[in-house]
Amino acid sequence: MTARNAFYAQSGGVTAVINATACGLIETARSHPDKIGAVYAGRHGIIGALTEDLIDTSRESPDAIAALRHTPAGAFGSCRYKLKGLEQNRAEYERLIDVFRAHDIGYFFYNGGGDSQDTSWKITQMAQSVSYPLTCIGIPKTVDNDLPITDTCPGFGSVAKYVAVSVREAAFDVASMAKTSTKVFIMEVMGRHAGWIAAAGGLAQEHPGDAPHLILFPEIPFDEPRFLERVKEAVDREGYCVIVASEGIKNAAGEFLSEAGTRDAFGHAQLGGVAPVLARIVKEALGYKYHWAVADYLQRAARHIASKTDVEQAYALGRAAVELAIAGKNAVMPIIIRKSDSPYVWAIGEAHLSEVANVEKKMPREYIGEDGYGITAACRRYLAPLIQGEDYPPYENGLPRYVHLKNEAVPKRLTAAFQPAK
């Protein structure tokens, strides 16, 4: 068997550790030159495959590839681009196969969330239908932690750690100042559809009464009077109130709170931010001085405070993807299997792409406290291991030394250009 080339693409929102997965994958592929030739990465994800814009990772030095392990975001570029169904846009799938054939690509590695695993599964089926020999391996990635079967998704543990650390630190600040200044602090975090990231804020709490005093989950409809009551209780009892709010909280009518009824003086819809909306509600009803923060991209890019566990899992899944491929597996995704909570013991397993595609793992209701404003012991048992350990990047001149790859293009071999659908 002669070695064939591999294609790797990063998909969707990037994370602090998706490059660690790329690192594990490329380093492992390089150690099997008999099976895998070059690893080509898609420039801007799958769009790079469609447009035949491939990056030759074999032009990067071992040091540069090793540095991916501690570099956040997507080193080859990612994209938000969902391939349509096979019936709706067969041309795109055919194009992918054309590009793969032109570059002798025998391995397809797709690093993303549920949509991406669905795409991987469709590409598997397409390749089979045209008898193109292609090994398709999905690799999990998403800060949303919503892929099924796997214990967790790389990227989530580091966001969780960032949020827990930030909430703890901000709470120390607010506690210091509450006597004469800020009494209510609201931190808005990601998670439009599930409360996993908001829940991680609960890890900041060490003792009862510690911050956060309230967590607002997208799973629990926002009840303004109850919310205000709880804010007042916390301020009366602790002197201050720290709130972690998911960006995705909705009112009883199912509308996002960040969009409901907020327009500026010119009638423009206000652009995002549930934290300022909550701040206004608190200020008007209770009169407390408030502050709010919106972490936005900072939370998912914060490689400086990444979870060591998360980095190790991200790397291990990249390595496992190659190992599964050269072991002859197809249409699978390596996953994390939890063997025990404490100490946290995990191993790599695998799931079939058809089981993973388009299945969303919701946060179990039993992870949210009965009152809807906190996390349960079961949730804490699940989350706590995921933020364990620190894995600091190297620093230079006071700043993390992140790598910029050369990202040299593979010469094109096809004459036809291709325009992605949207």
Add this chain to the structure above:
Amino acid sequence: MTARNAFYAQSGGVTAVINATACGLIETARSHPDKIGAVYAGRHGIIGALTEDLIDTSRESPDAIAALRHTPAGAFGSCRYKLKGLEQNRAEYERLIDVFRAHDIGYFFYNGGGDSQDTSWKITQMAQSVSYPLTCIGIPKTVDNDLPITDTCPGFGSVAKYVAVSVREAAFDVASMAKTSTKVFIMEVMGRHAGWIAAAGGLAQEHPGDAPHLILFPEIPFDEPRFLERVKEAVDREGYCVIVASEGIKNAAGEFLSEAGTRDAFGHAQLGGVAPVLARIVKEALGYKYHWAVADYLQRAARHIASKTDVEQAYALGRAAVELAIAGKNAVMPIIIRKSDSPYVWAIGEAHLSEVANVEKKMPREYIGEDGYGITAACRRYLAPLIQGEDYPPYENGLPRYVHLKNEAVPKRLTAAFQPAK
């Protein structure tokens, strides 16, 4: 000479390293039991002195005091409370002297910004006028970096590091996604009156073209058409645009942009946040997909990514305050003197409180690039040393282990209660 007690208070907005100053001060005081008896801290700052609510720091273990070095925010509580002038509210100054007399306090250490140094100076004068023997030492602290004479203020270097690291990380994220998603990212930082913190965002830039592409300073009136032109240029050239915006930017009429003309559907003023205002301006004029972050307290509480230089200076100034006091100095503030930029060599000096009180150090115009949107080489030379080095706190269960002191009260000795002015 018998030992007399010391009073220490934290004032104004807290920082990631003000407790490192407390640590230096208390450890040094403990090593001079012949001169200094107990160190009493004001609970919630100067309010603790006015209300005779003193914390006996001698009840804390050496380990707990040592842990202050790596614990953010104000361990004894701080306050925003400015004593009025001697003429306007002599009663408050008399009360302070009464409390000090009752507890044999011979040393007054006030850890704060310009207002606090003004208060220290007034207390010096008051003590002299009633012949109460009191040594008054100010200790600098402010993330705003606006105290005169000293090279920098403890707290600033760590905010600067947080902002530079965060901008670099977020920029990697945006660069990964810009092809199909977010093209403009805005990070709002503190600094209502001076652009020091915004300027620190400029340190994230390594090569020309790197983020941040625009820095918006409060010193430069916001010019919407020019701003939009520059955003478009960056997106055309780099594919994306990262903006660091001071919370204090103003329009040509001198109004804060965060307050100008933004009301919600019910006519409520929108509560803070210049980043969403800028996002709307960009979206409406240029149509780019945007994201924005408001770091708020996270930036000044972020002990996990504190500058080692800042921590060392904060500690050294606390130690120096005690050393100046026992050397018989009065009405002075220890300061940082810069001996050289690179390598950064600094020493402790001193300034008289009368020179420091109510003098604000502005950012020099020559630190802002000619076009008003970036920092100059001179600014970089000044800022770069201040973020050098990492000083990680210890971790437990994936989270920084910050200390909660016992904060036991000193028994009251005065019969009269006292109500602070406001």
